[in-house]
Amino acid sequence: MSETFAYVNGRLHAEEVDLARIAETVGTPFYCYSTAAIAQRYRRFEAAVAPLGGRICYAVKANSNQAVLATLAGLGAGADVVSEGEARRAVAAGVPPERIVFSGVGKTEAELVYALETGIGQVNIESERDLELLSRLAVAHGRHMPIAIRVNPDVDALTHAKIATGKAENKFGIDIDAAPRVFARAAALPGVEPVAVALHIGSQLTDFTPYEQAFSRVAELVRALRADGIPIRHLDLGGGIGVSYHGGPAPDVAAYAEIVQRTVGDLDCALLFEPGRYLVAEAGVLVGTVIDVKQGATRRFVVADFAMNDLIRPTLYEAYHPILPVIEPLLGATTSVVDVVGPICETGDFLARDRALPPVAPGDLLAVTHAGAYGAVMSSTYNTRPTVPEVLVTGARWAVVRPRPTYDELIGLDRMPDWLAGDSGTR
Numbered sequence: 001m002s003e004t005f006a007y008v009n010g011r012l013h014a015e016e017v018d019l020a021r022i023a024e025t026v027g028t029p030f031y032c033y034s035t036a037a038i039a040q041r042y043r044r045f046e047a048a049v050a051p052l053g054g055r056i057c058y059a060v061k062a063n064s065n066q067a068v069l070a071t072l073a074g075l076g077a078g079a080d081v082v083s084e085g086e087a088r089r090a091v092a093a094g095v096p097p098e099r100i101v102f103s104g105v106g107k108t109e110a111e112l113v114y115a116l117e118t119g120i121g122q123v124n125i126e127s128e129r130d131l132e133l134l135s136r137l138a139v140a141h142g143r144h145m146p147i148a149i150r151v152n153p154d155v156d157a158l159t160h161a162k163i164a165t166g167k168a169e170n171k172f173g174i175d176i177d178a179a180p181r182v183f184a185r186a187a188a189l190p191g192v193e194p195v196a197v198a199l200h201i202g203s204q205l206t207d208f209t210p211y212e213q214a215f216s217r218v219a220e221l222v223r224a225l226r227a228d229g230i231p232i233r234h235l236d237l238g239g240g241i242g243v244s245y246h247g248g249p250a251p252d253v254a255a256y257a258e259i260v261q262r263t264v265g266d267l268d269c270a271l272l273f274e275p276g277r278y279l280v281a282e283a284g285v286l287v288g289t290v291i292d293v294k295q296g297a298t299r300r301f302v303v304a305d306f307a308m309n310d311l312i313r314p315t316l317y318e319a320y321h322p323i324l325p326v327i328e329p330l331l332g333a334t335t336s337v338v339d340v341v342g343p344i345c346e347t348g349d350f351l352a353r354d355r356a357l358p359p360v361a362p363g364d365l366l367a368v369t370h371a372g373a374y375g376a377v378m379s380s381t382y383n384t385r386p387t388v389p390e391v392l393v394t395g396a397r398w399a400v401v402r403p404r405p406t407y408d409e410l411i412g413l414d415r416m417p418d419w420l421a422g423d424s425g426t427r
């Protein structure tokens with residue numbers, strides 16, 4: 001857990017704010033983010049990569065709340081986006097368009113037009129179709145777009161299969177062996193200027209060996225491209241640095257920077273990094289209330305008011321998130337092994353399985369930690385549960401940065417077709 005979440009007088013705080021106080025006001029469940037934790041991670045990453053000439057474009061997908069984006073923009077971050085929606089979020093939060101990189105498989109024509117009209121700084125090309133379409137649209141709009149071509153280096157990122165992106169069988173990027181041909185085509189096309197090689201091999205990397213392999217392959221490619229007369233000036237090395245969900249030593253960003261230096265440091269390229277999880281995962285907790293504690297025939301269940309629709313990572317990736325009581329347990333309290341589950345009608349609705357927890361009772365507050373990345377952004381309203389509100393803390397101040405919708409707002413998103421609405425409806 002981040003050091004900015006700690007027990008103070010036996011109550012879990014986010015910086016100087018008592019989480020139980022937020023719960024009284026906002027109700028549960030809610031996400032709570034710490035500005036200090038975000039800033040600390042950002043500065044740590046920046047200190048490691050700035051000496052290499054590296055810039056940071058925060059991967060908006062990890063947590064796209066406007067207040068989080070504005071916090072990171074205020075620290076100097078650009079943004080890595082994968083949809084027009086994310087680009088619009090970044091711009092609205094104050095990220096200058098020229099500091100936005102537009103990545104992603106399957107960009108639509110409308111999204112590329114948006115990128116051109118908004119002055120987005122760089123588009124990362126993921127296919128030959130992307131390239132041809134962007135060139136045509138750029139010419140039609142009288143624009144000139146710097147591009148990176150994202151290569152797929154066929155490297156095993158040694159992470160969960162659902163979040164590995166750099167193996168040949170994954171949908172991402174262009175096969176690295178085909179890259180020289182695609183770069184040559186890009187150099188010949190009007191409206192686009194291939195200036196960078198991009199890659200992103202996966203998420204939640206804790207062993208950095210795959211970076212070493214992938215970056216070495218990219219260095220070889222850059223030398224080959226330059227020999228072909230294509231002046232690569234930038235490298236976009238993606239994100240993926242993991243965090244320690246189990247509380248062990250955190251993956252060391254200085255060791256990562258050392259690999260970057262060793263593999264691509266002599267290419268005289270400006271470097272761009274797209275960290276997401278590293279900057280925000282440990283900066284967030286999901287707080288909920290225990291509704292019930294029930295003993296099944298073979299297992300004991302702690303049923304809380306947070307669920308898989310609020311934080312889907314345990315269900316989707318068998319991910320481990322620590323869970324702490326908000327009121328500190330007595331020293332030496334005995335623990336028992338429980339499943340922490342939500343109220344959703346799915347067997348897969350769990351936040352933790354076989355977890356040793358101190359005694360909890362209905363009404364107690366629990367905090368799921370390391371929940372700042374891929375938490376709220378992946379939430380849904382399944383079972384017609386209102387999306388979980390988000391709170392941002394700084395020092396002793398806090399604010400709701402995304403309110404919980406009312407049931408009327410939630411249900412009111414639906415529309416009745418005329419044959420069901422009003423007097424003429426037949427039911």
Ligand SMILES: Cc1ncc(COP(=O)(O)O)c(C=O)c1O
Nearest residue numbers: 059200203239240274275276277
């Ligand atoms: C292109 C790209 N860049 C950056 C990221 C950020 O990844 P992470 O949150 O693992 O740093 C992702 C997601 O994995 C991505 O797809």
Ligand SMILES: N[C@@H](CCCC[NH3+])C(=O)O
Nearest residue numbers: 061163203204313373374
């Ligand atoms: N959603 C994933 C990370 C995906 C990264 C996107 N490229 C997670 O929660 O771990």
